[in-house]
Amino acid sequence: MRVLVTGGGSDIGRSIVRRRLSLGDEVFVTASSEESLAETLARYKAEGLEPRGLVLDLSAPAVSEPALAPVLAGGLQGLVLNAWTRRPPLHRFHELPQEALEADVQANLMGNLWLLRRVLPSMVEARYGRIVFISSVSTVNGTGRYGAYVLCKSALEGLVRNLAVDYGALNILSNTVRLGIYKTTRTKKYWSRPNYVERMGGVIPQGTLGEPEHVGEVLDPLLSAHQYINGAVLDVTGGLPMFRMEGVLRP
Numbered sequence: 001m002r003v004l005v006t007g008g009g010s011d012i013g014r015s016i017v018r019r020r021l022s023l024g025d026e027v028f029v030t031a032s033s034e035e036s037l038a039e040t041l042a043r044y045k046a047e048g049l050e051p052r053g054l055v056l057d058l059s060a061p062a063v064s065e066p067a068l069a070p071v072l073a074g075g076l077q078g079l080v081l082n083a084w085t086r087r088p089p090l091h092r093f094h095e096l097p098q099e100a101l102e103a104d105v106q107a108n109l110m111g112n113l114w115l116l117r118r119v120l121p122s123m124v125e126a127r128y129g130r131i132v133f134i135s136s137v138s139t140v141n142g143t144g145r146y147g148a149y150v151l152c153k154s155a156l157e158g159l160v161r162n163l164a165v166d167y168g169a170l171n172i173l174s175n176t177v178r179l180g181i182y183k184t185t186r187t188k189k190y191w192s193r194p195n196y197v198e199r200m201g202g203v204i205p206q207g208t209l210g211e212p213e214h215v216g217e218v219l220d221p222l223l224s225a226h227q228y229i230n231g232a233v234l235d236v237t238g239g240l241p242m243f244r245m246e247g248v249l250r251p
């Protein structure tokens with residue numbers, strides 16, 4: 001299949017891309033700038049992998065129209081919405097500056113909506129599509145000072161359910177994958193502290209933080225041609241939002 005994975009340079013994105021390439025897919029990745037795209041493709045090349053790439057800045061997605069159009073014209077069977085802006089400084093919601101809130105909504109919500117509305121017509125025409133949204137367990141249990149993040153993830157989860165209803169009969173199947181707490185570059189400042197890893201491991205039912213490599217394979221059934229999964233949410237969280245009392249009760 002031809003599949004577009006946004007945020008193909010992130011650790012989670014790389015796990016998905018590696019898996020899809022290993023299955024023989026033609027993979028397109030996005031990066032937020034020309035510089036990042038060159039870096040991303042070079043990193044893949046160093047691994048002997050050659051996805052194709054395009055720039056897609058979620059804050060100004062329409063600029064990417066000329067790069068996206070030929071990808072869609074060639075047919076796109078899969079879309080994985082993985083890109084997300086890096087977190088701004090954490091604020092409680094009323095302290096989050098209005099401009100920061102609007103920028104977050106503009107990029108993460110409106111940017112992803114733009115891409116979906118651009119991709120869906122070609123899937124409708126082909127009467128085939130597989131859409132996967134990478135979300136977070138934060139939409140269930142909240143995360144301190146993550147208001148804008150949870151707002152946009154939750155809104156997109158809602159939309160994905162509605163896409164499942166609107167487009168399922170056209171064999172365009174839309175699902176959400178909710179991730180828990182992962183050891184990615186973005187979260188390194190937390191998991192590089194042994195105390196954090198130990199305490200989180202005490203809370204997470206599976207006893208350990210997620211590794212990016214846990215994600216790629218999980219998308220197999222959601223991207224597969226022969227399946228009956230539509231509008232589902234798959235938690236890839238090691239058991240969160242359930243938690244072990246050990247991590248809470250420890251002195």
Ligand SMILES: NC(=O)c1ccc[n+]([C@@H]2O[C@H](COP(=O)([O-])OP(=O)(O)OC[C@H]3O[C@@H](n4cnc5c(N)ncnc54)[C@H](OP(=O)(O)O)[C@@H]3O)[C@@H](O)[C@H]2O)c1
Pocket residue numbers: 006007008009010011012013030031032033036037056057058059081082083084085086107134135136137178179180181182183184185186187
């Ligand atoms: N890490 C976790 O523990 C965790 C937990 C739950 C859910 N998730 C979700 O998993 C996904 C990947 O997470 P991650 O930690 O691997 O991500 P990350 O390291 O923060 O990487 C973010 C990705 O999004 C892209 N991006 C950032 N700003 C963008 C913009 N304005 N326009 C287009 N692309 C942009 C980046 O591309 P460039 O590098 O090209 O800028 C990068 O590929 C995200 O959706 C995240 O919410 C992660």
